[in-house]
Amino acid sequence: MSKIFAGVIITTLALYGLSPMDASAAVKAQTVAYTVDNEKFTGYLTYDDAYSGKRPGIIVVHEWWGHDAYARKRAEMLAKLGYTALALDMYGTGKLASHPKDAKSFMMAATKSVGQMKSRFLAAYDLLKKHNTVEKSKMAAIGYCFGGNVAINMALAGVDLNAAVAFHSTLTQWVKKTPKDLKTKIRIFNGADDPFLQKPTVAAFESVMQASGADYKHVYYPGVVHSFTNPEATEKGKKFKLPLAYDAKADEDSWKQTTELFRKIFNSVR
Structure with a gap:
């Protein structure tokens, strides 16, 4: 059985290269440090x-590169919506890939078993659920690339989520058992030419x-x-000769549909 311990460390946004937020929005942000099976992880709560x-x-589950500024930016965007x-960490503190080979290695290690993947997800999930600002019955997950796969698989694995959204x-389906009555709303946004x-x-x-x-x-x-x-996708695609490219319209539409879904199922007002 996995042992999960959690603690919170508050740090400055500048340390992670994030731009200051609008003071009028009163958005708070802090890093959260936690341990799963004696390995340290660092998330970002806002x-x-x-x-x-x-x-x-x-x-928010990061892309296969690892926990980075992009995942934290998405967390901030959600915070501003109420x-x-x-933004969790699936790889471990400091494991941020600068090359696809490293990203693949980190991803393979994180997904070597469904049990390990679920333990890492639940460590962050439980931290969030126990936060004094959170309504415990209203939980969701979004993820990008690898992170989208994680969000969906956690719903299939029985994690209590009202919605799971993948961009x-x-x-990729790591959880092979098909639930008979999946309560989680599933939304997928993909490029037709991916x-x-x-x-x-x-x-x-789709059969599942x-x-x-x-x-x-x-x-x-x-x-x-x-x-x-991801606005940095086009540059990374050129650098590593990968079929990656930012598309503003698809980005805006997928985010709009996601936030509309959350407003509907959570009765949000923003």
């Missing part, structure tokens, strides 16, 4: 301190969704490739 009531908690968000996900998205994988995943009776929607964007939500 919320709007101007609002005193409890609100939904949303987990949620408490935690440019390859739909070469990482294989038709057999999509077909297999149908068998589980899930509230499921898969949106495709014509002419769009992998990593379309």
Whole structure:
């Protein structure tokens, strides 16, 4: 059985290269340090301190590069919408890839077993759920690339999530058991021209969704490739000769649909 311990460390945004937030928004941010199976992990928690009531908690799962400024930015965006968000760490403190080979190595290590993957996810999930700003019955997860796969698989693994949203996900299914009555709402946003998205994988995943009776929607964007939500994707694609490219319209539309979903299921007002 995995042993999970948690603690909180507050640090400055500048340390992580993040721009200062609008003071009027009263958004607070802090790093959170926790341990899973004797390994250290560092997440990033943020919320709007101007609002005193409890609100939904949303987990943000990073791309295969690791826990970075992009994942933290998405957490901040959710905080400004009235949620408490935690950008978790699936790899371990300091494990941020600068090359695809390292990213693949980190990803393979993190997903070597469903049990380990779930333990790492639940460590952050439990931290967020126990935060004094969070309504425990209102939890969701979003993820990008590898992170989207994690969010979906955690729903399939039985983690209590009202919604799981995946952006440019390859739909890799590590959890093989199909739930008979999946309560989590599943939303997938992908580029129609993403070469990482294989038709057999999509077909297999859609069969799982149908068998589980899930509230499921898969949106495709014509002419769009992998990593379309990340403004740094195009540069990385050129650098490593990978089919990565930012697409502003797809980014904006997928985010709009995601926030509309959250407003609907959580009765949010922002």
